[in-house]
Amino acid sequence: MSNTEQNSSKNILGICPLCTLAWFYRYTRGLNTVNFIHSDTKFSHTKSADCYFVNAREETNKCHPEIFPLVFTEKTQEIFNCRINEDITEEKPYKLLKKEDIIQDMKTRAAVSDFHPVKKIVLDYPGEELLVVLDTEFKYGQNFYLVATEEAKESFLNPPEAVEEEEETKEGTPEEYVYKPPVRKPWVSLGSEKEIEEESVTESLRKMKYMISRVRREFGSKVKFTDRNASSVKDGYIDCTSYQDKNFIIKKLEKDVGAQVVPKVREMSTQTKWTYPRNAATQYFPRVFSDEEKEMHLSSDDLKEFIISVVLRVEIALQQNEIMNAFFDDWKALAEDESAFGGKSDAYLKEYQSFTDLHYLKHRTVSCVCWHPTIYGIIAVSVTERLSHEERISQSGKLLLQKSPILFWSFSDPIHPQLMLECPEDIYCFEFCPSDPNIIAGGCINGQVVLWDISEYEEKLQNAKTGAGGSKNTTPTFIQAQQSGKEPHFVRYCAVSSIEYGHKTVITDIHWLPDFFEVNRMGITFENRAGVCVQLVTCSPDCSILFWDLRALKTPLQNSAEKVKEEKVIEAPPDVPTTFKHLDLSWRPLIKVLYIMYRHADFSQPFKINLAYLVETPILQTKYRHILTKAFAINISHSSPTCIYLISLASQDGEMIYSDWKMERESDSGRLISQKPANKYIIHDGIVHTVQRSPFFKDIILSIGGWNFAIWKEGVTSGPILQSCCSSKRYTVGHWSLSRAGVFFVGREDGNIDIWDLLEKTHEPSQTQNISISMITCIKPWIVSSKQHFLAISDDFGTLHILEISWALSHPSSNERASVLHYFEREIKHLDYFEQRQEFRAKERKELELETQRKKTKSREQMEEEMNMNYVDFLDVEKKILTELGLLKGTDRFA
């Protein structure tokens, strides 16, 4: 409709308060109603003065009760001449229809008539003509609508002021609407223009027009930029300087405020069960079966079955264990062997230190070397004059004045000895007491036994590392004042044995008995309760072995009287420890054992004894018909001390003797006599000076003498297990290695050391090393720690060399002991076999002899006959062979 088109361009005033859906742009006031005209939907709400309509859509009928949509079929359109686009157009969508016509139509077409639904409206219509409006936009649901009221009709027809079509009514429910055109009324302003003006948006500012022009040629030209300093032009920039805002300057005042936290106090109580410790004890004993029950069980069948069923498994398991050790770590074992193999080439002795002293060691030779058992780095050396027997006798006067001392060396000072022990005569051998390292016993050249006590100097020795000078802890006494600066301390001996009762010649070896042994006067060994070493054994070439006891002997009265007298007479010089005062000069041996040489009239020189175990011997005067040999290396085993043992001795002439010391009562005289020696061997060519038990095997003995050495095993009587070939130089001393089972060191007279390794080579030493120019006189190894193994070697010039044993020589391979044992066993078997073969050979020889004998006794004729027979046999054999070879055919025969 033209109205609607016009209406859409009007100003918008607000949202329609009725339907709140669309803007309205005008409102007209009607009688008791306000009509809000929508700007877009082309319909208007009508509001009564009192109430609002809620929803225009729902109330469309009430809003526009005068409009009723109608469907005009073409037939109807023809009849009423309101065909679309012909009679009624959009320009002029109205058509006035006479009421009577409509009624006529309704009557004629009854229900079919299009006007049927609005029949009532038409009938009630007051006027004559009804307005029908084309609803091109189907606002009311149909293509036409009937305006039901006069006013609406008028409003439609007349210049429209606010005629808006209604919105669509509810779908599907066309309702009759009688259009009443609105009646024009004068505008009555109620003061709403003001509100409207306030609400309206108008441009308050006058729009300014600018015209900007530019020279055409400058369009699109390059832009030129220039720099401009901001401060060059005034107000070119605006600076916001900071300033202290006064709002934030508030001085805080400190106030002292006290606060107290007070916990809420409550009273509460609990009650617990008080457990206190109590002594309680339980005693139980295991359940055991009585004997009858056991018997019953043992004889039951169940047990039998059980055992039978189980035994097989158990035996398998036992066998498995016997066959091999399943938990043996092969990998580890392999590794050890490897290292040992590679290291053998590094076997050598490294020079660690050497000690020599010009003052005391001139023209002297070292006779014995001993390591201090407890203090590290202290070694004691006994020196003697390097003179032959005749020279000794001729110079005996001079010798009395120059006493050879025992020197103590410390690793920290190679030039000055730490301590010096005074000796009455030359000491040939000495030893530290194993249980108390401050007591030293030595054997002199004249057969006396000397004792020293160095308890006072023990501390000094221990502090030897701190330096040679500065001994401030000593009390100033006469003797010690003598020694100032670097002089070694001089210690006097505290006891010597009595001359009458001691040895007659030089004591060649001295040993302490271990602390679990004791021998009493009757020669019976028993356990030493004291736990300290109290007894000594010495031997010398006067064919006696003496046992000495350190404790005060329970001597008969007269002796004690003698002793007392002696004590009064002799005053001990000061500074001598009184430890062994009771023994001084009156010391008598406990037991004396004599040996006489076998089959020889004269007394031979005993040399070395290897005392396996302790011995039961009676005192004194038992004459043995055997050689007594000198110094013994006692290696007392841990067997029970009450057994009877064997000893092996070596003599000066190279004889090795192995005998049993058991005492037997001779039947007729009642005296106790020992047996004859079981075995006697002559192996060595010279003095046997070393008889030593292996530290690993209790029954393996090494004997060195002359130009060769031999290894023996106790119990094997056929001979030595191993006997070396003669070497070029005489062997002077030897010692087993303390850490490796198959290694021992041998010293020669040319100053070389031979290191023998039984597992490597047995025909020659595995290594030879030169130590000094002169003869080696003593070898003593010592283990300080697992990394340090020392070898003390002394030579004829009086120098003491300390050598460090290299790793390869000091550390055994994993199964070395077993290998060496194995080796010895093999050798023993070899010996046995050898013996057997010897017997066998002896038998053979006998038979051969018999044969020859028999042959000789045969007569000549017999011999000729035999020869003929043999010849015939030979010819036959020859024929056969030639035939076989094909050289002989038939009966042909070479002549």
Added chain:
Amino acid sequence: AEVEETLKRIQAHKGVIGTIVVNAEGIPIRTTLDNSTTVQYAGLLHQLTMKARSTVRDIDPQNDLTFLRIRSKKHEIMVAPDKEYLLIVIQNPCE
């Protein structure tokens, strides 16, 4: 009787230190060791065997313990269990 002989045979094996026959409750019936050692071994090994057996059977109820070997540094203890009895053998393996 036979039982004696069999036990002697086991005892005669190389390295065997002792043999003990124990009943189901852990009370020794026959032994070659001294009383205190026997009682100790019997009590402790009986408990251990019960535990081992129950372990085996927990894992698989169809299974049962046939033999138990405990190897220590010094020797090996072998236990052969049965429904009613227990045979304990202590052996020092080779070396």
